Amino acid sequence: MNANAIRGSKRRMSWKAWCKQAKEQKSLLVLSVLFFAYGFIFCYLPLVGWLIGFQDYRPRDGILGSKFVGLQVFQTLFEDPEFWLTVRNTLAMSLLNLVFSTIFAILFAVLLNEVRCMIGKKFVQTVSYLPHFLSWIVACNILFDTLGSTGIVNELLMKMHVITAPLNFFSYPQGFWWIVAIAVVWKETGWNAIIYLAAITSIDPNLYEAAAIDGGGRWVKMRYITLPGIANTIIILLILNVGNVLNSGFEVQYLMGNDVIRDFSQTIDIYVLKWGISQSNYAIGTAAGIFRSAVSIVLILITNAIAKRTSDTRLF
Amino acid sequence: MxxxxxxxxxxxxxxxxxxxxxxxxxxxxxxxxxxxxxxxxxxxxxxxxxxxxFNDAADALRGGIYVLPRQLSLQNYVTVLSRQNLLTGLWISVARTVLGTVLGLFITALLAFMCSRPKYLLKKQMNLFWIITMYVNGGMIPVFLLYKDLGFTNSFWVYIVPGLTGAFNMMVLRSYMENLPVSMEESAQLDGAGYMTIFLKIILPLCTPVLATVALFIAVGQWNSWFDAMLYNRMSEQYTTLQYELMKLLAAATTSGAGTQYSHSNTGSMVTPASIRAAGSIVTMLPIVCLYPFLQRYFITGMTLGAVKE
Incomplete structure (x- = not known):
């Protein structure tokens, strides 16, 4: 009873004490108003724009003046086969990217950790970060030339007599998903490995010593100490990334896609851009955006809950 | 095994x-x-x-250039650096990176400072307010229409104002500030220092490593971004960025096939789209490639700090 009362009084500050604190924090509170206003305008006001997805939106009349049409826009959207193609492509490419970039990042981190020569290790690691800092524009320029008719890939294949004439890699619809996956692996492996390398350094060194005394070689240490040691990190990152499968996939697809492979290269974002901005059909673009956000939020909440249950780590 | x-x-x-x-x-x-x-x-x-x-453009069309140029030529760079749109793009990119990083870093640090004060009255509300923005956003079209209404189309400020602060960088800074020792701050408070003095004189200097990290994140984001230029400043060439100009070259190449058309540069010698793209790419990546090896310590800390919170 008594303890409860004390706890209660602690939780609810008296009005007087509150005023005193507020006076002390005058500068912070004034700034708070600015930050709330800024966040409201740039992060929350766009949410009001979701109403456009439920309207027969006319730019001239604005959100307030346009007529509400219920779920009609969504009906049009869901009946559009092209939209479902973009959903499929987004999911497929996100999952391919997730699987391959995770595998390569882990492989790279584990193998790099085994290197004893510090200069070599530092050099490889420094090089591995390089592509992450390039913009996708530059990366796609590089990709375009590497896979081009005089690029190294065609030359190697021709020298090995696999092909007789240079291939145009960007003309195979199904191949596009793999090109994107390779590009993402090339660009992000070193960067993604940072987190796994940090997890490896936090493994208890005594375990390795014990394994060495028992005569365990490198394979044994890697298989039975390093990998289990970072298993938790791997699982958490995988789960959390699954929540983002609909949120990625724009730049490479937009920059490298072409009309021949459109059915396999277009993602939801490109659909939104095409209908919303280029065709000025704001309602359908907004509806597609709402669909993606809604699915993403549900996925993130689920994956966050699973991650929380798996370990103590969670999103916030 | x-x-x-x-x-x-x-x-x-x-x-x-x-x-x-x-x-x-x-x-x-x-x-x-x-x-x-x-x-x-x-x-x-x-x-x-x-x-x-660095290779002669016409010669490069034959292929077979690997690690070293075959016919050394600076013509591609001369052309790139004399094209008005690329030069303007370079200046705009530099301006947005410098201005955006300085302002963004200061304002995000200020927000993180507030959110990390244990006694701050609106601590909970402010944190929640920003965390929500990580999960829900309006999406491309509502944001586009809003920025249009706010007058951000055909304007340099679309690169700066909307990105002044963000939840992720704020949380990286906040988690660092929360772990700082409080003794210095307390003694300053006893001497009558206000919150702003504590922020400027005590917290900011103590945060140098994490500030460097976040500065790098913001700067790389600013330098590499192209989509905002395409969406809002497509019509006004005086505000487009270097990345966007390079993107236009790439788009021309992907639709017309590899660079087979010749064009004459100002000085009369040949350049091709492919060699212009290569020189443009090198110019675009140069500042970052020169800087990042020296900042490794910082971004590794930043990634791990961010992940701990994740």
């Missing part, structure tokens, strides 16, 4: 420091080969661009 290593174990324990077991030696060799291969695959495409950019 494990079986095999166990069989050779007694031997390897005897001379553990002197001699490696055959399995270990095989592993080291395989590992070295793998990492060398990895490095080559990562570096080669970039070096190849460098070689093409």
């Amino acid at each position: 494990a079986e095999k290593t166990l069989v050779t174990a007694p031997e390897s324990t005897k001379h553990r420091t002197v001699k490696k077991s055959p399995a270990d030696r095989a592993f080291v060799i395989c590992n070295t080969i793998f990492l060398i291969l990895f490095t080559v695959v990562t570096l080669y495409p970039v070096i190849n661009q460098l070689a093409i950019s």
Whole structure:
């Protein structure tokens, strides 16, 4: 009873004490108003724009003046086969990217950790970060030339007599998903490995010593100490990334896609851009955006809950 | 594999420091080969661009340029640096990166400072307010329409104002500030220092490492971004960025096939779209490539700090 009362009084500050604190924090509170206003305008006001997805939106009349049409826009959207193609492509490419970039990042981190020569290790690691800092524009320029008719890939294949004439890699619809996956692996492996390398350094060194005394070689240490040691990190990152499968996939697809492979290269974002901005059909673009956000939020909440249950780590 | 290593174990324990077991030696060799291969695959495409950019454009069309240029020529760079749109783009990119990083860093640090004060009255509300923005956003079209209404189309400020602060960088800074020792701050408070003095004189200097990290994140984001230029400033060439100008070159190449058309540069010698793209790419990546090796310590800390919170 008594303890409860004390706890209660602690939780609810008296009005007087509150005023005193507020006076002390005058500068912070004034700034708070600015930050709330800024966040409201740039992060929350766009949410009001979701109403456009439920309207027969006319730019001239604005959100307030346009007529509400219920779920009609969504009906049009869901009946559009092209939209479902973009959903499929987004999911497929996100999952391919997730699987391959995770595998390569882990492989790279584990193998790099085994290197004893510090200069070599530092050099490889420094090089591995390089592509992450390039913009996708530059990366796609590089990709375009590497896979081009005089690029190294065609030359190697021709020298090995696999092909007789240079291939145009960007003309195979199904191949596009793999090109994107390779590009993402090339660009992000070193960067993604940072987190796994940090997890490896936090493994208890005594375990390795014990394994060495028992005569365990490198394979044994890697298989039975390093990998289990970072298993938790791997699982958490995988789960959390699954929540983002609909949120990625724009730049490479937009920059490298072409009309021949459109059915396999277009993602939801490109659909939104095409209908919303280029065709000025704001309602359908907004509806597609709402669909993606809604699915993403549900996925993130689920994956966050699973991650929380798996370990103590969670999103916030 | 494990079986095999166990069989050779007694031997390897005897001379553990002197001699490696055959399995270990095989592993080291395989590992070295793998990492060398990895490095080559990562570096080669970039070096190849460098070689093409320094090679005579017409000669480069024949292919067969790998690591070194065959016919050395600076013509591609002369052309790139004399094209008005690319030069303007370069200046706008530099301006947005410098201004955006300085302002963004200061304002995000201020927000993180507020959110990390234990006694701050609106701590909970402010934190929640920003965390929500990580999960829900309006999406491309509502944001586009809003910025249009706010007058951000055909304006330089679309690069700066909307990105002044963000939840992720705020949380990286906040988690660092929360772990700072409070004793200095308390004694300053006893001496009558206000919150702003504490922020400017005590917290900011203590945060230098994490500030460097976040500055790098913001700067790289600013330098590399192109989509905002395309969406809002497509119509006004005086505000487009270098990345966007390079993107236009790339788009022309992907729709018309590899660079086969010749064009004459101002000085009369040949340049091709492909060689212009290569030189443009090199110019675009140069500042970051020169900087990032020296900032490794900082971004590794930042990534781990962000992940701990994640």
